Amino acid sequence: MEKTLVIIKPDGVKRHLVGKIIQRFEEKGLVITALKMETLTLSLLEEHYNHLVTRPFFSELVDYMTSGPVVILILTGENAIEIVRKMVGTTNPLQAEIGSIRGQYGLSHTENVIHASDSTAAAQAEIQRFFK
Structure with missing residues (x-):
């Protein structure tokens, strides 16, 4: 079984999308383990987005990610990382597939509702970071 980390971002929480998003993962057969x-x-956030610290949009990203609560979960299942990434869609909601979480709920490149680990190594590091 594979584990992955998902963060429902502040806009997803503010817009009351948490239940709908979690339901989609559960209906796909993924199990919430935390x-x-x-x-x-x-x-x-500086640790999590360390690879983006020098980018011009970093302060906007931090302001957004600290603007309200997030929901953080660990999902477990066969090929969980690949399945979740496909369900989430690409970062830019305008380019995300229709039916993906970002394609359906994302508003902008920044307010894109959700984060999901993109590899086994990232999932392990992010799970350790957010669930010490």
Whole structure:
């Protein structure tokens, strides 16, 4: 069984999409093995988005990600990472497939509702980061 990390971002929480998003994962056969709600800190986001710190949009991203609570969950299942990534869709909702979570609910490149680990290594590091 494979594990992956998902974050339902502040816009998803504010827009009351948490239940709908979680339901989609459960209907796909994925199992929630951990779940929590919290407001992220600057230090945690600097660690999580370390690869983006020098990008011009980093401060906007941090402001957005600290603007309200997020829901963080670990999903487990066969090929969980690949399945979740396909369900989530590409980062830009305008380019995401219709029917994907971002394609259906995303509003912009920044307010795209959800984060999902993109590889086994990322999933392991992100699970450790958010569920110490």
